[in-house]
Amino acid sequence: MCGIIGCIGRGDETLDTLVHGLEKLEYRGYDSAGIALLDESLSTCKTSGKIADLREKLDGQALTGEVGIGHTRWSTHGPPTDENAHPHADCTDDVAVVHNGIIENYQPIRDELAAAGHQFTSDTDTEVVPHLIESNLSEGLSPEAAFRETIGRLEGSYAIAAIIEDAEGLFVARNDSPLVVGLGEGASTDSDRGEFFIASDVPAFRDFTGDVIYLEDGEFARLDGGLTVTDSQGNRVDKEAHTVEWDAEETGKSGYDHFMLKEIHEQPRALRQCLRGRVEEQTASVDIGDLADLNPAGVQFVACGTSYHAAMYGAQLFRDAGVPAQAYLASEYATSPPPVGNTLVVGISQSGETADTLAALREAKNRGARTFTLTNTVGSTMDRECDHTLYIRSGPEIGVAATKTFAGQLTALNLFSMATVERSSTRRNVVPALRELPGNVQQILDTSAAEDVADYYEDAQSYFFIGRGHQYPVALEGALKLKEISYEHAEGFAAGELKHGPLALVDEDTPVFAMAIGDDEKARKTVGNIKEVEARDAPVVAVTDGQSDAERYADHVLEIPETHPRAAAVLGNVQLQLVAYHIADQLGRSIDKPRNLAKSVTVE
Ligand code: AGP
Numbered sequence: 239m240c241g242i243i244g245c246i247g248r249g250d251e252t253l254d255t256l257v258h259g260l261e262k263l264e265y266r267g268y269d270s271a272g273i274a275l276l277d278e279s280l281s282t283c284k285t286s287g288k289i290a291d292l293r294e295k296l297d298g299q300a301l302t303g304e305v306g307i308g309h310t311r312w313s314t315h316g317p318p319t320d321e322n323a324h325p326h327a328d329c330t331d332d333v334a335v336v337h338n339g340i341i342e343n344y345q346p347i348r349d350e351l352a353a354a355g356h357q358f359t360s361d362t363d364t365e366v367v368p369h370l371i372e373s374n375l376s377e378g379l380s381p382e383a384a385f386r387e388t389i390g391r392l393e394g395s396y397a398i399a400a401i402i403e404d405a406e407g408l409f410v411a412r413n414d415s416p417l418v419v420g421l422g423e424g425a426s427t428d429s430d431r432g433e434f435f436i437a438s439d440v441p442a443f444r445d446f447t448g449d450v451i452y453l454e455d456g457e458f459a460r461l462d463g464g465l466t467v468t469d470s471q472g473n474r475v476d477k478e479a480h481t482v483e484w485d486a487e488e489t490g491k492s493g494y495d496h497f498m499l500k501e502i503h504e505q506p507r508a509l510r511q512c513l514r515g516r517v518e519e520q521t522a523s524v525d526i527g528d529l530a531d532l533n534p535a536g537v538q539f540v541a542c543g544t545s546y547h548a549a550m551y552g553a554q555l556f557r558d559a560g561v562p563a564q565a566y567l568a569s570e571y572a573t574s575p576p577p578v579g580n581t582l583v584v585g586i587s588q589s590g591e592t593a594d595t596l597a598a599l600r601e602a603k604n605r606g607a608r609t610f611t612l613t614n615t616v617g618s619t620m621d622r623e624c625d626h627t628l629y630i631r632s633g634p635e636i637g638v639a640a641t642k643t644f645a646g647q648l649t650a651l652n653l654f655s656m657a658t659v660e661r662s663s664t665r666r667n668v669v670p671a672l673r674e675l676p677g678n679v680q681q682i683l684d685t686s687a688a689e690d691v692a693d694y695y696e697d698a699q700s701y702f703f704i705g706r707g708h709q710y711p712v713a714l715e716g717a718l719k720l721k722e723i724s725y726e727h728a729e730g731f732a733a734g735e736l737k738h739g740p741l742a743l744v745d746e747d748t749p750v751f752a753m754a755i756g757d758d759e760k761a762r763k764t765v766g767n768i769k770e771v772e773a774r775d776a777p778v779v780a781v782t783d784g785q786s787d788a789e790r791y792a793d794h795v796l797e798i799p800e801t802h803p804r805a806a807a808v809l810g811n812v813q814l815q816l817v818a819y820h821i822a823d824q825l826g827r828s829i830d831k832p833r834n835l836a837k838s839v840t841v842e
Pocket of ligand 1: 542543544545586587588589590591592595638639640641719722836837838839
């Protein structure tokens with residue numbers, strides 16, 4: 239995980255462009271940061287801490303140059319110290335390198351280079367790269383050949399950018415880590431001058447251009463005024479330029495205190511985008527193009543974190559329609575892979591880059607499965623590697639805590655199941671509920687009592703969340719959201735499981751958030767579980783549409799409009815997002831960048 243950026247052709251703006259880009263990439267990691275610029279010689283500035291600390295350090299230094307690279311780090315090898323911050327250099331400070339990913343065979347390379355006299359100054363896997371380039375240069379290779387030869391030695395995942403003192407421009411390569419090239423003013427795929435950018439993600443340079451090309455695994459690029467992309471054999475590759483639709487404003491906070499709050503409030507719009515052109519209320523029909531013809535005999539969902547909770551929900555939809563379906567934690571899938579047969583393996587991922595999910599999808603593909611991704615990120619590795627993609631169209635999500643993308647995932651899963659396997663009678667009930675979803679979410683945002691509830695319970699020892707059926711993954715998600723941004727202990731349970739053990743933990747300091755939706759048997763049983771905790775003096779917060787008598791036993795109520803239970807899962811979750819946000823805010827936590835976490839987890 240980590241974010242890298244580089245640029246050439248920005249003249250005096252080079253340093254500012256790089257720092258600005260790192261600020262946009264800070265969601266990918268933020269325990270140290272650094273920059274290297276090439277002028278007559280290389281100069282580097284790096285520090286542990288956030289980009290703000292780097293800015294402060296840069297104030298006291300005169301870094302100049304019109305070619306540069308930058309990095310924001312999330313530690314994998316070695317603690318977050320100044321020494322371990324990127325860029326890393328060779329012994330002579332003629333080569334500077336930034337890297338996102340993990341070099342699995344770094345230890346034997348490091349031993350070999352150390353035996354040859356190279357001096358290492360960090361604990362990182364990355365530092366072998368500049369030293370290998372140095373070693374190859376000393377054998378008489380050209381800078382480009384030295385870079386290619388170096389990359390050829392590496393095993394693992396990497397997006398790497400290097401600058402080499404005797405060569406003009408930037409060298410980049412990727413394998414299993416995201417890397418995009420931005421074509422700025424005067425730049426195109428075949429121009430020989432102009433502004434060029436490279437980065438782990440488009441927001442890094444979106445203020446300057448929306449024209450991008452996506453590098454594939456095994457490709458190299460040289461940016462030296464123009465752009466040359468080659469494959470691993472050195473053959474030139476013609477790349478197609480794409481235009482991203484998100485504007486720069488969409489990646490700002492737009493007046494909200496945090497990206498997370500902004501993204502919670504963006505949900506009505508994100509859901510409208512997800513549904514646009516895909517549902518027709520009159521005929522209760524769903525249109526997701528050719529994907530409707532997939533006709534899976536079974537579905538295995540693989541995902542992590544919030545996306546795994548969406549996967550649990552998705553698996554229920556398919557099972558309810560009579561199709562065998564199961565959700566797997568992606569990190570566990572390959573340890574004991576289930577038989578695939580004519581199964582569709584679906585990776586759910588906001589980023590489309592999560593290493594555990596990618597590994598599970600690749601395992602499934604190797605075993606002959608058809609693969610499918612439900613993602614927010616056009617051009618992501620999953621998008622490109624899977625046989626099929628359904629976009630959730632939520633727009634960029636910067637806060638580490640997934641919010642609008644969970645809503646988008648649940649909504650898109652409804653489209654997916656309805657278009658592929660569900661009966662028209664189901665569609666007639668669910669389509670209108672989906673159409674009402676954006677308005678219903680807006681109603682919750684306008685009227686929610688979540689802030690008062692958060693005020694009331696901000697000192698609790700522990701928080702429990704319970705739900706059944708479609709509301710069970712929402713209970714798990716409510717707990718995950720609260721723990722990741724508030725650092726308080728929170729657990730989600732299937733409501734019926736509480737009495738099989740966790741009930742022993744319940745007391746007057748353990749508020750229980752209960753998803754009490756509808757008035758069917760599930761709801762009645764959940765009300766029974768609410769009574770169980772109430773009898774043990776636990777405060778109860780009922781998230782309810784008012785159909786059951788849950789309110790009678792609740793200390794607080796978070797209301798949602800009455801709708802289909804599948805849509806109610808999205809609505810109830812909005813209330814839980816707001817509770818988590820306000821508790822974390824009252825505790826003064828780092829909401830958009832919680833400690834120890836990163837937005838996109840590109841290591842297994
Ligand atoms: C969500 O709030 C988390 N930050 C995390 O669990 C996340 O959902 C997980 O890492 C998966 O990410 P993905 O959807 O990009 O694959």
